[in-house]
Amino acid sequence: MTNESAAQNGNAADDKQIPSFAVKAGLAQMLKGGVIMDVTNAEQARIAEEAGACAVMALERVPADIRRDGGVARMSDPAIIREIQEAVTIPVMAKARIGHFVECQILESLGIDYIDESEVLTPADRTYHVEKHGFKAPFVCGCRNLGEALRRVAEGAAMLRTKGEAGTGDVVEAVTHVKQVRADIARAQAVLASEGEVGIRALARELEVDASLLKRVAEEGRLPVVNFAAGGVATPADAALMMQLGCDGVFVGSGIFKSGDPAKRAKAIVRATTHFRDAAVLAEVSTGLGEAMVGINCDSMRPEEKMAGRGW
Amino acid sequence: MPTLTIGVLALQGGFEEHINHLRKAAATAYPSPSPYQFNFIQVRTPSQLESSKGLILPGGESTTISLVAAESGLLEPLRDFVKHRRNPVWGTCAGAILLADEANATSTKKGGQALIGGLSVRVHRNHFGRQVESFIADLDLPFLSSSPSAEAQQPEAEVETAAAASSSSPSTPSPFQAVFIRAPIVEAILPIASESTEGGAESGASPLPVRPPVETLAVLPGRKHRAGFSRPSESDAPDAIGDIVAVRQGNVFATSFHPELTDDVRIHVWWLREVVRAVEAAADEGVGGEKTRGPVPVTSV
Numbered sequence: 198m199t200n201e202s203a204a205q206n207g208n209a210a211d212d213k214q215i216p217s218f219a220v221k222a223g224l225a226q227m228l229k230g231g232v233i234m235d236v237t238n239a240e241q242a243r244i245a246e247e248a249g250a251c252a253v254m255a256l257e258r259v260p261a262d263i264r265r266d267g268g269v270a271r272m273s274d275p276a277i278i279r280e281i282q283e284a285v286t287i288p289v290m291a292k293a294r295i296g297h298f299v300e301c302q303i304l305e306s307l308g309i310d311y312i313d314e315s316e317v318l319t320p321a322d323r324t325y326h327v328e329k330h331g332f333k334a335p336f337v338c339g340c341r342n343l344g345e346a347l348r349r350v351a352e353g354a355a356m357l358r359t360k361g362e363a364g365t366g367d368v369v370e371a372v373t374h375v376k377q378v379r380a381d382i383a384r385a386q387a388v389l390a391s392e393g394e395v396g397i398r399a400l401a402r403e404l405e406v407d408a409s410l411l412k413r414v415a416e417e418g419r420l421p422v423v424n425f426a427a428g429g430v431a432t433p434a435d436a437a438l439m440m441q442l443g444c445d446g447v448f449v450g451s452g453i454f455k456s457g458d459p460a461k462r463a464k465a466i467v468r469a470t471t472h473f474r475d476a477a478v479l480a481e482v483s484t485g486l487g488e489a490m491v492g493i494n495c496d497s498m499r500p501e502e503k504m505a506g507r508g509w
Numbered sequence: 510m511p512t513l514t515i516g517v518l519a520l521q522g523g524f525e526e527h528i529n530h531l532r533k534a535a536a537t538a539y540p541s542p543s544p545y546q547f548n549f550i551q552v553r554t555p556s557q558l559e560s561s562k563g564l565i566l567p568g569g570e571s572t573t574i575s576l577v578a579a580e581s582g583l584l585e586p587l588r589d590f591v592k593h594r595r596n597p598v599w600g601t602c603a604g605a606i607l608l609a610d611e612a613n614a615t616s617t618k619k620g621g622q623a624l625i626g627g628l629s630v631r632v633h634r635n636h637f638g639r640q641v642e643s644f645i646a647d648l649d650l651p652f653l654s655s656s657p658s659a660e661a662q663q664p665e666a667e668v669e670t671a672a673a674a675s676s677s678s679p680s681t682p683s684p685f686q687a688v689f690i691r692a693p694i695v696e697a698i699l700p701i702a703s704e705s706t707e708g709g710a711e712s713g714a715s716p717l718p719v720r721p722p723v724e725t726l727a728v729l730p731g732r733k734h735r736a737g738f739s740r741p742s743e744s745d746a747p748d749a750i751g752d753i754v755a756v757r758q759g760n761v762f763a764t765s766f767h768p769e770l771t772d773d774v775r776i777h778v779w780w781l782r783e784v785v786r787a788v789e790a791a792a793d794e795g796v797g798g799e800k801t802r803g804p805v806p807v808t809s810v
Contacts, residue, residue, distance in 0.1 A: 220643045223690045223770045227568045227602070230521040246618055249576040251521055251569065286618045286634060287570050288691065310640035310691070333641040464580070471520050471577050472553060 214333070218355060221335035224288065224310065225356035225423035228252055228446055232436065232467050233425065235259050235450040238277065239284035241459070248463035252288040252310065254448070255281040260317050260364030260504075261451035261490065270318040272300040278307055290337070295508050296322025305334040311356065312336050314349075316507035317363045317450075326508065329353030339427065341374045341505055343381030347406035347414070348509075350421055357420060359444070360505040361428015364451050366492030368429040368438065370505060375426060375442050382414055389415035428505065431456070431489050433469030433482045440473035457487030512546045515784060516561030518587075519551035520577040522569020522603060526769035527777075531565075534777035545785065555586045563597040563784035564590060566604025566625075568690070568767055571634065574603055575623045584623060591627035592717055595760040597784045598627070605763035606632050606693050613696060628761045629723050633696040636752065636765075640691055647684035648754070648766070652726045653775050654682050685773060687729075687754070687766035694765050695753035698723045720758055727755035727764070760787065 231251025236242040237259060245253050257273040258266065272293050282289050288310035293300035295314055300321075304312050312334050314327050329336040330353035339360035340346035346357050359378070361371030381404070388396040389412065397415060401408035413421060423446070426439030431452035439447055447470050449463075456462045465482035472478035500506065515531060517524045528549045535547045552558050566574070578584045591598050591608065600608040607625045609632040614621065616634035637643070701720055730751035754765040762783070768776040 216641070216643055217645055219688060219770060220645060220690060221640075223688055223767060224640050224643065226523045226526060226770065227570070227690060227767075229523060229525070229569075230519070231570060231573055243619065246572060247576075247620075249521075249573045249580075251573045284619075286616065287572060288640060305641065308639040308641055335640065464576075467573070467577060468580055472581070475553075 215331065216333060216335075218353075221355035222422050224335060225337070225445075228288070228356075228425075229423055230471060231446045232463075232470050233290065233446070233448045234453055234463060235448075236281060236454070239280045241454055242281045242284045242289075244460050245453070245463055246285045246287055248460060249467035250287060250463065251446070252290055253281060253285060254290045254292065254313065254450075255309075256292065259451040259454060261366075261455050262364075263317060264364040264493075264502075264504075270294075272297070272303065272318070275303065275307055278304075278309065282308065292318055293327070294318040295320040296325050296327060298327045301327055301329075301332060301334075301336075305332055309334055314338050314354075316360055316504045320507050326352055329355075337425075339505070339508065340378065340424075342377045342404075343385070343411075343414070343420075344404035344406055345508065346378060346420055346424070347404070347410045351407045351410060354422065356423050356425070358425040358427040358448055359439075360508075361426070361430070362495050362498075363428045363504055364493075365429050365495055365498075366431040366452055366455075366490040367495045368431070368435045369495050370503075371426050371428045371430065371439060372442065374428075374505075375424075375439065375444055378420070378424070379443065382418060382420070385411055385415040386418055429495070430466075431492065432462075432486075433465045433479060436466045437469045437473040437479055440470055446470065452490055455490035457489075462486050462489075510544070510546045512548050513562060513785070513788060514548040514550060514560050515563045515565075515781075516550050516552035516557060517565045517567060518574070518578075518604070519553050519567075520569075520581065520583070521573045522567045523601075523767070523769055524551060524565075524567045524569075526767075527565045527567050527601075530769045530774050530777045531781065534774045534781045537774060538778045538781050539785075553581065553583075555582060558583065558586050558590060561590075561596075562788050563780075564599075565780075566598065566600040566607055567769070568602035568604060571603040571606040572618050572622050574607060578625075579623060584625070587625045588627075591625055591761060595718060597760050597762075597780075597787045599762045599764075599780050600628075601764050601767055601769065602690065602692055605695075605765060606634060608761055608763050609695075610699060612693075616693075628756065628758050628763055629699045629701055629720060630695045630753075630756060630758075630763075631697040631699060632693045634693045635691050636694040636696070637689060637692055643690045643692070645686055645688050646729060648687040648727055648729065650682060650685050650727050650755070650776070652755075652757075653685070653779055682775065685768070685775065686771050687727075687764075687768075688770045689729075689754075689766050690770075692754075692765045694729075695725075695756055695763075698725075698753075698756075723756055723758045725753050725755075726757055726762075728752060729754050729765075 233252045234245040234250045255278045263270045290311040292313045292315040335355040337356040338349035338354040359374035425446045426444040427448035436447045611631040613633040728751040
């Protein structure tokens with residue numbers, strides 16, 4: 198359990214008014230059923246907004262390029278973020294490195310609507326994620342299982358997403374992660390039913406999570422905050438698959454602007470996310486989309502090439 | 510028992526929260542034995558809209574909802590539902606933007622955005638600024654105290670039920686914890702006369718019914734001077750009044766804030782009763798041989 202004080206985070210609780218958790222988590226609830234798209238400039242941001250994106254993620258490079266270029270991946274240049282904020286009226290998110298609370302302070306000062314503490318960038322701390330309660334801006338974090346999910350919520354994350362495997366165009370890891378979270382929740386429910394609080398405490402030790410949070414999840418049968426799919430979603434069918442698996446919405450990273458016709462594909466993924474159970478609509482929007490991003494098969498990757506292993 | 514279907518537009522946003530609140534509100538306002546079998550549905554298609562007697566337009570992104578509605582062939586059916594057939598509708602946040610006749614052009618996306626309309630107001634999107642300026646405020650909502658004139662229209666048997674449900678103080682309701690998230694406000698109430706001359710897509714259709722005046726149901730006092738954001742307010746509401754955050758005009762009700770994000774179901778209870786009242790009034794009108802508008806609202810199962 199992380200126990201950094203606000204002061205260690207550089208967030209001395211001075212006169213700054215921190216919005217309540219309900220306000221932070223509430224924006225995520227308003228993003229549900231929507232598609233959040235990675236964009237690298239104002240022009241792409243406008244294409245995303247016109248296609249019906251419910252928010253954009255302002256980046257210097259999309260994950261596929263970060264993966265190709267290698268080296269250290271950091272927070273974007275504020276000039277790019279400001280340019281994108283000026284271009285659109287929908288919420289603008291941006292990524293900070295895991296544990297890099299100063300990047301988060303900078304993003305907050307820019308008026309970013311959601312900070313993604315993201316494994317897609319190079320982690321800045323081997324031990325701690327950012328202590329997120331002390332920020333005015335809400336945070337979204339990645340997870341591969343219920344343990345990671347609840348550790349992030351305990352640190353103050355107001356929204357979750359699957360990690361998937363960003364920049365690959367292969368949805369297999371996102372599917373694995375959302376199913377793992379579901380299986381973990383089912384297990385917590387079974388433990389609560391059969392062994393009660395004692396069982397929950399034992400499971401909380403095993404998962405390394407807060408027992409009261411785990412109990413709440415077991416009682417409600419769902420995560421305490423909104424959970425989107427991310428990491429490898431490249432087609433309307435991928436988006437609908439993640440929605441049918443119970444995700445609340447979809448992040449699309451490289452999948453749109455690394456494809457042949459970004460505007461058309463973006464629109465198609467938005468419609469597929471709304472009408473995710475309507476196969477006739479899905480067939481219609483999947484038709485004639487041009488080339489999808491080439492993609493990388495996750496099974497052909499070496500473990501150290503995967504971004505999802507970053508964070509804990 | 511007659512079934513009453515009420516829809517929540519489910520193209521994007523916080524629609525599940527509204528459905529959960531409507532279920533709780535139904536249990537509160539119409540406890541067993543309820544005169545109606547309530548059926549709360551997610552609306553994504555014209556046929557689902559057609560089956561609904563009332564509709565909530567939830568919070569979300571107004572640009573997204575508007576674009577997906579257009580792509581799904583729902584924009585015109587929604588306009589017909591609100592403006593011609595004048596069914597009860599309630600928009601929260603993004604939903605309120607969609608129900609406005611106008612949105613301040615500096616606050617809309619480049620190139621503008623399609624609205625449903627029906628409410629003679631101009632809204633200002635993201636009025637208080639970005640997410641870091643979002644907040645919760647206690648709001649006085651006098652309309653939640655049971656209005657005698659409205660209750661008097663109910664059959665006597667139902668007055669008891671209604672009175673029992675609103676057992677909390679009948680005169681001054683306690684403040685409502687209003688959640689404002691990148692919220693819009695009503696920055697101007699528009700003259701009613703203007704929309705009867707509305708042309709464009711409406712021309713050729715039957716003339717729109719004349720609208721009643723816009724009632725201001727809630728204001729947020731003094732907020733725009735307290736907020737520490739850089740974007741100046743463009744509201745033309747006088748400082749003494751504050752920002753208008755809830756209005757009603759006939760069948761159309763709109764709130765800037767999100768009652769569905771709290772545990773308080775009072776506004777949902779109030780609106781559900783308004784829907785039932787409208788449905789019963791329309792049924793009476795149909796029985797009385799007046800010109801019928803669409804199908805008879807209440808169907809037996």
